[in-house]
Amino acid sequence: MANTPQAKKRIRRNEKRAEINGARIGRIRTFVKKVETACADADKTAAQEALAAAQPELARGVARGVLHKNTAARKLSRLTKRVSAL
16 A cells, blocks of 8 residues: 555556556557458458558557557558458
């Protein structure tokens, strides 16, 4: 249990940040899932549009610190590869 005022404040702040970061990660997952479903349906135009929308979301996740740079690059690379294979 936190004893100092600073530690109590830190706990409050961490809870708020965890909620915000969770929402950000969920948003990124939604965009990635749109690309994957378009690939599964073999709809190339929809997949390309979804990929174009997912790319800045992944970059934003890196900028905000919820995703590691290499993780975002790997996901984007794999999605691009799947879309181009259609």
